Amino acid sequence: MNWLDKLLGKKAPASQPARTPSPSAPTQPAKLAAVKSAAPAAEGAAPAAGGVTPPAAASAPAASRPAPAAPPDFTAQVRELEAMRLQISAAQSESGSLSDYVDLGRPSAEARAKAEARMDDLGRQITTLTARMEQQVNQYRQQQPAVIQQWVELHLGLCRELAAAPVAPNAKPGDKDLMSVFIAKQTIAEWEKVLAGQQAYFPINTVWMKDYEGQIRSRLNATRP
Numbered sequence: 001m002n003w004l005d006k007l008l009g010k011k012a013p014a015s016q017p018a019r020t021p022s023p024s025a026p027t028q029p030a031k032l033a034a035v036k037s038a039a040p041a042a043e044g045a046a047p048a049a050g051g052v053t054p055p056a057a058a059s060a061p062a063a064s065r066p067a068p069a070a071p072p073d074f075t076a077q078v079r080e081l082e083a084m085r086l087q088i089s090a091a092q093s094e095s096g097s098l099s100d101y102v103d104l105g106r107p108s109a110e111a112r113a114k115a116e117a118r119m120d121d122l123g124r125q126i127t128t129l130t131a132r133m134e135q136q137v138n139q140y141r142q143q144q145p146a147v148i149q150q151w152v153e154l155h156l157g158l159c160r161e162l163a164a165a166p167v168a169p170n171a172k173p174g175d176k177d178l179m180s181v182f183i184a185k186q187t188i189a190e191w192e193k194v195l196a197g198q199q200a201y202f203p204i205n206t207v208w209m210k211d212y213e214g215q216i217r218s219r220l221n222a223t224r225p
Contacts, residue, residue, distance in 0.1 A: 072146060073150075073223070074144065074146060074147040074150050074151075075150075075220070075223045077140065077144070077147040077150075077151075078147065078150055078151045078154060078220065078223075079220065080136070081133070081136065081137065081140075081147075081151050082151070082216070082220065084129065084132065084133040084136065085133065085201065086213070087129050088126060088129045088130055088133065088201060088203075089203065089204065091122045091125045091126045091129065092122075092126060092203055094118075094122055095119050095122040095123065095126070098115045098116075098118055098119050098122075099119065101115055102115050102116065102119075130200075130201055133200055133201050134200040134201065137194075137200035137201075138200065141197060148194070148195065149195070152191050152192075152194055152195045154216065154219060154220060155187070155191050155216065156188060156191050156192075157219070158212070158215055158216060158219065159184045159185075159187045159188045159191065159209075160184075160188065162180055162181065162184035162209055163181055163184035163185045163188060165177065165180065165181055165184075167181055176208070179208040180208050180209055180210065182208075183205050183208045183209055184209055186205075187204055187205070187209070190202045190204075
């Protein structure tokens with residue numbers, strides 16, 4: 001302020017405070033920094049306070065699939081059919097033995113009469129048991145065919161093994177091993193008739209097939225109850 005202004009009484013202009021940048025108007029360097037910091041936020045999660053990026057959320061575990069249901073098992077029904085088959089087989093075996101006794105054993109008249117009476121009784125039992133078994137097998141064929149399938153496959157499995165057993169090259173007709181293979185193949189054909197619905201029961205020639213009934217029993221016991 002000069003001396004003339006002082007003489008006229010003019011006041012000196014108030015000093016202007018220094019201008020500070022407005023918060024709403026960032027400077028050019030601030031704009032560049034904002035652009036750089038926004039780049040990672042666009043690619044992933046937004047940074048948390050303090051500039052620390054939180055870890056990505058763990059993906060939800062896949063829904064567990066239910067375990068496949070176990071195939072139905074009809075061992076109880078197969079045991080029932082086997083019990084009926086063995087009853088018929090036992091009666092037929094006893095009747096056959098008595099027949100051989102009467103024909104070849106030269107029994108006395110009294111012994112012969114008793115044997116023949118027993119054979120008549122066994123014949124009636126066989127007829128009744130066979131009819132009952134045919135009824136049960138036919139019922140399963142209509143209502144639960146898988147029972148027949150499991151029953152037949154139990155026997156076919158063993159018969160196929162017996163039929164595939166090795167036989168000596170020089171085996172002669174009537175040799176034990178050769179007869180076992182032959183009878184096993186015949187038995188396979190009979191069981192296939194059961195599976196096809198052509199019959200419900202047939203007598204099995206177990207004489208030539210080693211421990212046939214014992215092996216069937218062991219295989220049946222090895223299955224689920």
